[in-house]
Amino acid sequence: MNTGNDQISWIVSWCRAIGLTPSNTPPWLYALLALLCTFCFVVVPSGAFISYLDRKLSADLQARVGPNRAGPGGLFQPFADILKLLQKDTQKQWGWRENFWLSVHTMALYSTLAVLPLGSVALLVDTEMSAFLPFWSALVLGLGTMLLGLSQESVPGWFGGIRVAAQTLAGSFPALVALLCVGIRAGGFRWSVLANSQGFSPWSWAVFANPFLLVAFFIFVMSGLVLLAIAPLDGGLSMSDIHGGVSSHLFGRRLSLFRFGRFYGFFLWSVITVVLFLGAWRLPNGFTHGLLRLEAYSVLAVFELVWLLLKTFTLMLLIVWISRVNTRSRVDQITDFSWKVLSPFSLLALVGASIWAGWRAF
């Protein structure tokens, strides 16, 4: 596996503890283990943590108590939910089409685990195209969701699928253009390049580098909400007229798979936003260099991960907060907003950011 990153050693050193050494282990096994570790120890706990915080904070905003039965302060509620959903089974027979598209949709989503930028040490794949890979997944995700809806042979599924596809197309253009704005400043689309162009202090973050990048940041966040149909712009998935569209025919395990997939999309987008605009995983330079001199890669990885996730969770909770106090927009309003407002402004930001970068180069 060409990792483009010779610090993949974190998984190698972990594997040594269970008797796997580079001499007796093929690279693909390392990659697989690294993906599994990322999923089980970062993505799943983040999901549980965010869903708990989301419920508690929303409950606080909405003058109610929120989960308080499972565990102290309702802390185990996410696990109780998952256990309950896993026990349920679907009431109707599933055709091969529905299973096929649900798996396509899920595979597209989790393929991005390989490019999930979780820290300078924990990078698995760091190529020139890294930053574009999540877009590919998001588009396949949109397509998979649409075909999942269409294969359900019901009106909610049909409309839900079409609406999700419309949103995905509308959101991807401004998101891509906003990504270009950051790439122009950083000089590349490797995660490491994008991260290293920023620093620990907020004033060295890309979002505050120039006014055009500030615009690009807002466009990137909002178009991500459109692209992945995340609340408050989740009209494609959650309108009450179609009972939640595509997910209306999903029960039990399939529903938990689908729901967790939607959460992962949200998480992925927030991580990418933090890496592109909000200083990535960068710690104070002296601190990082000190740890590197001591060759304490695992400690560095943990610190970087914690700092990155802290910013990610803050961003996610801000979005949750906004979605809680706002109404749900109609899909045609969302796509209109994306094509008529986000897209022109993203182009403007691109032109501005290019001129700015050119000006600075001279």
Next chain:
Amino acid sequence: MKRNSNDFFKTDLTTWEIGPYHGSLPAPMRLKLSLDGEIIASCQIETGFLHRGLEKACELHSWKSVIAYADHLDPEAAVFGELVLCLGVEEIGEIVVPARAQCIRVILAELTRISSHLAYIVRIARAVGSETIIHYVLRDRERILDLFELLTGARFSLNFLRFGGVCADVTDGFIERVLEVCEMIRIRMKEYNDLFTFNHGFLKRSAFVGTLPTSLIRACGMTGPNARASGVNFDVRKETPYMGYDELEFQIPLGQGEGGNIGDVHDRFLLRLREISQSMEILKQVADRVPAGDFISSKVEKDYVVPPGEAYARIESSRGLLGCHVVSDGKEKPSRVQFRPPSLAHLMAVPELVEGIRIEDLPVVLASLDLGVAEADR
């Protein structure tokens, strides 16, 4: 605004049946929709899923028990059903209601109006997917239900009115608490406005959507807040005052089209908020002037039988004109009790109103009409 893209593209219309139970419907009913893309080309409505044989049941029970049935006419605004029946019977029996009982009735009626309008805000909020306001409004509505419990012992289905007055006198401190709740809701109205009324997202969902033309209102005989939001100035409390409403000072708000058109969803919503304010004005006035005296007419004995005759009473319920035709042949059971629920007219307007709107707006438009299917199906 009908679009004819199916003529242009030579495509077929999709048919979609929703109901009788569906998340976007405010109550059990079946809608048969023909869709041109996402635009509703035509709609047929089927109701009756909540038919309980209420009017027939009234004929099978003694006069006194009929009040409990009238109470179930509209579970959300129970007092109005009782009130209109009592007014009808009192007209036949020429019973004079003591002034104190009248005041208690007005307090109950206006509290019910506020509570019903708050429930309306909840339904609209649910339709546009705004969770927070739902919890805020329900929290405040609980305070009104507390008042009902304090006075009558029940939070819903009060069964408190009697021919010639009310079942019991007000308890100590009740009037003060009514005023407290009024003050609380007055403060909370600002919160509702900030969160909802002037929220850009809500305006986008409600302005220019589901505009109810005056012609349709007249054709279907629509009354109440829905009609007033479209500028039809009709309120039974002003037209034919009952229970001393002529001595109270209050205004009848009309739709002004602040968000979009006159008579759109936003106007209907805003009008309910204004009606809540007017109801609070009425409550304050009544609270100041509750006289001492009996709470029920001494003419009405325990086994009171209504003398032969018939009467038609009408009041302004929270949804519109609620009429009741009572016929007595002097026996211990009513000969006929017939209600004229306002929601029936609102339901009749649905097929024409939803033509040309997007299906995503269907839940919002239906919620904005405040359909009381229980009273329409009775």
